[in-house]
Amino acid sequence: ETGVTQTPRHLVMGMTNKKSLKCEQHLGHNAMYWYKQSAKKPLELMFVYSLEERVENNSVPSRFSPECPNSSHLFLHLHTLQPEDSALYLCASSQDPQGTNEKLFFGSGTQLSVL
Amino acid sequence: AQKVTQAQTEISVVEKEDVTLDCVYETRDTTYYLFWYKQPPSGELVFLIRRNSFDEQNEISGRYSWNFQKSTSSFNFTITASQVVDSAVYFCALSVFSGNTPLVFGKGTRLSVIA
Numbered sequence: 642e643t644g645v646t647q648t649p650r651h652l653v654m655g656m657t658n659k660k661s662l663k664c665e666q667h668l669g670h671n672a673m674y675w676y677k678q679s680a681k682k683p684l685e686l687m688f689v690y691s692l693e694e695r696v697e698n699n700s701v702p703s704r705f706s707p708e709c710p711n712s713s714h715l716f717l718h719l720h721t722l723q724p725e726d727s728a729l730y731l732c733a734s735s736q737d738p739q740g741t742n743e744k745l746f747f748g749s750g751t752q753l754s755v756l
Numbered sequence: 757a758q759k760v761t762q763a764q765t766e767i768s769v770v771e772k773e774d775v776t777l778d779c780v781y782e783t784r785d786t787t788y789y790l791f792w793y794k795q796p797p798s799g800e801l802v803f804l805i806r807r808n809s810f811d812e813q814n815e816i817s818g819r820y821s822w823n824f825q826k827s828t829s830s831f832n833f834t835i836t837a838s839q840v841v842d843s844a845v846y847f848c849a850l851s852v853f854s855g856n857t858p859l860v861f862g863k864g865t866r867l868s869v870i871a
Contacts, residue, residue, distance in 0.1 A: 643800050683864075684847070729799065733801075744791075746803070747801040747802070750800065
């Protein structure tokens with residue numbers, strides 16, 4: 642148990658659907674992250690929020706829209722996705738808002754399949 | 757730019773064998789951090805170790821040991837007397853101290869320990 646909870650664990654959606662992934666951390670951390678893990682590729686950082694403000698957006702398509710309403714919750718809103726967006730989406734948190742050299746705590750991920 | 761290479765995609769060993777996972781990194785920064793994470797079948801990445809670039813002492817934690825060699829830009833991970841519970845994907849990662857550069861992960865090595 643890492644203290645980071647993601648829901649749902651699995652999600653199947655059509656290309657025209659709208660869905661959201663949820664992440665909650667119970668660690669009192671100040672930074673939260675979304676990563677994408679595709680088969681045979683390194684983990685790709687998508688978004689970073691530090692003290693509830695977005696500080697990093699790694700050229701992610703606009704069909705992915707993050708939201709961080711407070712320091713404990715992070716959402717990833719999905720709409721009109723493509724089949725190549727199928728992947729494991731991992732949420733992580735860290736104590737330090739500058740976070741780049743910090744140990745990350747990960748959730749178990751949401752396995753997304755886009756049909 | 758930073759890069760992490762884990763040349764071994766998959767390794768299989770028989771229980772109680774020792775196994776070494778290789779990690780080679782590239783960076784022009786002189787201050788950086790190296791990490792290892794374990795991803796069991798449940799999905800969440802679990803932090804194992806962080807080393808900074810000024811500390812080349814090898815580290816041992818139970819059956820785990822890490823060999824950091826700046827001369828060869830390597831940070832290898834050895835599991836002694838492997839167990840079935842060690843079966844997972846292991847990721848090496850690098851972050852640099854300068855700027856707000858995110859953590860760079862290798863592609864991971866899938867370790868299967870067979871009883």
